[in-house]
Amino acid sequence: MEWAELIGRVAVHGDRDAFRLLFEHFAPRVKGLLMKIGTDADTAEEIAQSTLLAVWRKAAQFDPSSGGAAAWIFTIARNLRIDAARRAVRQARADQPGFIDEADDVVDSPEILMTRGEDVSRVAAALLRLSEEQSRVVRMSFIEERPHADIAESLGIPLGTVKSRIRLAMNRLRDLLDEST
Amino acid sequence: MTINHHPPDELLADFATGRLDEADHLVVAVHIAQCPACRRFAGAMEHLAGATLEETAPVAMKADAFAAIVAKLDELQPAPRADVPPPDVLPDDDLPEILRRCRFGKQRRVAPGLKLQPIILPSAKQSRAFLLWSAPGARMLQHSHSGTELTCVLKGSFSHEAGRYGPGDFDFGDGDVDHQPVVGPDEPCLCLVAMSGDLELHGLLGRLISPFVRL
Ligand SMILES: [Zn+2]
Numbered sequence: 529m530e531w532a533e534l535i536g537r538v539a540v541h542g543d544r545d546a547f548r549l550l551f552e553h554f555a556p557r558v559k560g561l562l563m564k565i566g567t568d569a570d571t572a573e574e575i576a577q578s579t580l581l582a583v584w585r586k587a588a589q590f591d592p593s594s595g596g597a598a599a600w601i602f603t604i605a606r607n608l609r610i611d612a613a614r615r616a617v618r619q620a621r622a623d624q625p626g627f628i629d630e631a632d633d634v635v636d637s638p639e640i641l642m643t644r645g646e647d648v649s650r651v652a653a654a655l656l657r658l659s660e661e662q663s664r665v666v667r668m669s670f671i672e673e674r675p676h677a678d679i680a681e682s683l684g685i686p687l688g689t690v691k692s693r694i695r696l697a698m699n700r701l702r703d704l705l706d707e708s709t
Numbered sequence: 710m711t712i713n714h715h716p717p718d719e720l721l722a723d724f725a726t727g728r729l730d731e732a733d734h735l736v737v738a739v740h741i742a743q744c745p746a747c748r749r750f751a752g753a754m755e756h757l758a759g760a761t762l763e764e765t766a767p768v769a770m771k772a773d774a775f776a777a778i779v780a781k782l783d784e785l786q787p788a789p790r791a792d793v794p795p796p797d798v799l800p801d802d803d804l805p806e807i808l809r810r811c812r813f814g815k816q817r818r819v820a821p822g823l824k825l826q827p828i829i830l831p832s833a834k835q836s837r838a839f840l841l842w843s844a845p846g847a848r849m850l851q852h853s854h855s856g857t858e859l860t861c862v863l864k865g866s867f868s869h870e871a872g873r874y875g876p877g878d879f880d881f882g883d884g885d886v887d888h889q890p891v892v893g894p895d896e897p898c899l900c901l902v903a904m905s906g907d908l909e910l911h912g913l914l915g916r917l918i919s920p921f922v923r924l
Contacts, residue, residue, distance in 0.1 A: 544779070544782070547782075548775065551774075551775055551778065552775075554762075555770050555774065555775075556767030556768055556769055556770055557762055557763070557765045557767050558762065559767070559768045559770060560765045560766050560767050560768040561761065561762055561765040563768055564765060569768075572768070573770060573771055573774065576770060576774075577770075577774055577777065577778055580778055581778055581781055581782075584778075584782055594755075596755075596756065596759045597759070598758075598759030598760070598762045598763045599755040599756060599758050599759030599762075600759075601759075601762065602726070602758040602759055602761070602762045603726065603727040603755075603758070604727075605762075606726055606727045606728065606758075607727045610727075610728065647745070647748060647749050647752055648752070650749055651749055651752040651753045651756055652756070654749075654753060655753055655756055655757070663757065666757060667757050667760075667761050670719070670722040670723075670726065670754065670757075671726060671754075671757055671758045671761045672761065698718045701750070701753055702718075702746070702750060705746065705749045705750055705753060706746065
């Protein structure tokens with residue numbers, strides 16, 4: 529079963545079996561990704577729970593013709609993480625314990641996920657032609673937000689060349705997106 | 710429409726992965742709605758983010774995590790698709806679709822040939838968004854700022870050192886920039902602007918407008 533279809537069943541029927549499948553697949557991955565990018569285990573657990581709660585609440589806003597279920601869930605988790613970090617700053621000031629809200633309506637903006645129709649196939653075709661190494665460097669830099677020093681170490685290249693490597697990969701992606709039909 | 714000026718890649722990546730403040734997000738969204746190349750680029754970033762999530766090694770959730778969420782579901786109904794009623798009066802007849810759904814503050818004439826209207830964004834944190842109308846031939850504000858300034862031209866045009874900016878074009882300024890745009894001579898210019906940080910406006914116009922920009 530496709531994830532998008534499960535989200536649709538949550539939206540239309542409030543289907544808890546579908547929701548459980550989504551939880552079992554995505555919650556541990558959201559937690560894993562957050563921990564990988566430096567969030568501590570307890571906060572990652574909390575954000576992963578809040579993310580799935582938001583998937584339940586916002587299921588009707590998911591557009592199946594967009595970037596895909598995983599991308600949508602990633603975006604929710606990312607926003608909750610940013611919010612948690614901002615709240616932590618405020619709380620440190622106010623010196624008060626707190627709880628992560630499950631909602632941030634920035635995610636609601638329907639124009640966030642705008643890859644539609646012909647764009648979807650063009651994007652998919654371009655990403656297939658991006659080399660594994662270039663895909664990796666883009667993801668490490670922009671999705672996982674890893675510092676350049678960290679990227680240099682992972683790829684075994686000098687720190688000074690990380691920036692140009694990223695630039696090359698981004699330009700290549702632009703070119704592929706222009707070419708592919 | 711020929712678009713010649715685009716947001717930097719980093720900004721598009723931040724847009725696609727939900728890292729932008731709401732005001733900045735709005736300006737990029739308005740550009741992207743008109744620019745297939747940037748739309749596809751942002752789409753690619755979304756796909757990469759989704760693929761990264763799918764490939765991440767799962768870390769087990771706490772044993773009671775699902776039960777804890779289900780307990781909360783009973784208090785929550787799935788949110789219906791957001792249906793924002795359109796504003797009574799739009800500031801301009803042909804605003805892009807995304808802006809037509811926004812709420813607007815009061816329009817103010819801030820100087821001869823210069824009007825500004827704030828956009829009310831519930832979760833904007835560091836930046837403010839507004840529409841800016843300038844008369845043909847007007848010199849816009851010479852300014853510098855500690856934060857960023859994102860501009861998308863909606864109508865008309867302006868020029869500065871980096872070139873001419875017409876409908877759909879995107880101008881990104883950060884702390885290094887101290888430019889003075891000049892509006893094209895033939896028609897008024899309407900821009901959507903998101904601004905963060907402290908703004909330093911120069912000259913008389915700057916002193917006139919700054920109380921309105923600090924919304
Ligand atoms: Zn563009």
